[in-house]
Amino acid sequence: MHNNTIAPTPSLSNPILVRLAAAMADTYALCLKTQGYHWNVEGRTFYQLHTLFEVQYKEMIDAVDELAERIRALGGYAPSTFAMMRHMTSVEMDERILSSAQMVEHLVKAHTTVCESLRHALGMAREVNDPVSEDLLVERLRVHETQRWMLESLLQDSPSRADLPETVD
Numbered sequence: 001m002h003n004n005t006i007a008p009t010p011s012l013s014n015p016i017l018v019r020l021a022a023a024m025a026d027t028y029a030l031c032l033k034t035q036g037y038h039w040n041v042e043g044r045t046f047y048q049l050h051t052l053f054e055v056q057y058k059e060m061i062d063a064v065d066e067l068a069e070r071i072r073a074l075g076g077y078a079p080s081t082f083a084m085m086r087h088m089t090s091v092e093m094d095e096r097i098l099s100s101a102q103m104v105e106h107l108v109k110a111h112t113t114v115c116e117s118l119r120h121a122l123g124m125a126r127e128v129n130d131p132v133s134e135d136l137l138v139e140r141l142r143v144h145e146t147q148r149w150m151l152e153s154l155l156q157d158s159p160s161r162a163d164l165p166e167t168v169d
């Protein structure tokens with residue numbers, strides 16, 4: 001029978017639910033962080049970053065939904081309050097407005113944190129023989145590694161032609 005209390009966090013007796021909930025909270029925190037940067041970025045690279053951040057946070061909104069629904073399909077309850085998300089995430093949130101370069105650096109770090117969280121969840125999915133969660137987590141890992149690469153590339157100086165490797169004709 002249902003009552004009016006808030007949904008409990010996933011049962012600690014089911015480790016895959018705990019790992020999926022952590023991955024979901026980490027994705028949610030990174031989504032919010034990225035959307036905040038989309039709003040608040042300034043400087044000469046404004047349009048480039050404003051647009052990139054929008055593409056990335058919108059992708060993560062759908063991912064959070066997928067992770068939450070996987071938790072439900074396994075019989076757990078998805079975290080659904082700011083307090084739960086904050087408690088479960090390892091992603092650090094900012095207390096002040098950052099420069100555009102700092103934003104990119106912080107996102108690279110946050111994507112690395114999310115990738116670590118996803119790898120933990122992936123290991124657990126393999127341990128409990130849950131190929132559906134495994135499939136979802138591999139896809140999330142692929143996306144975050146790609147997003148991290150794109151952001152890291154923004155921090156690199158482009159090499160001069162003399163530094164580039166020889167191409168084979």
Ligand SMILES: [Fe+2]
Binds near residue numbers: 054
């Ligand atoms: Fe917008």
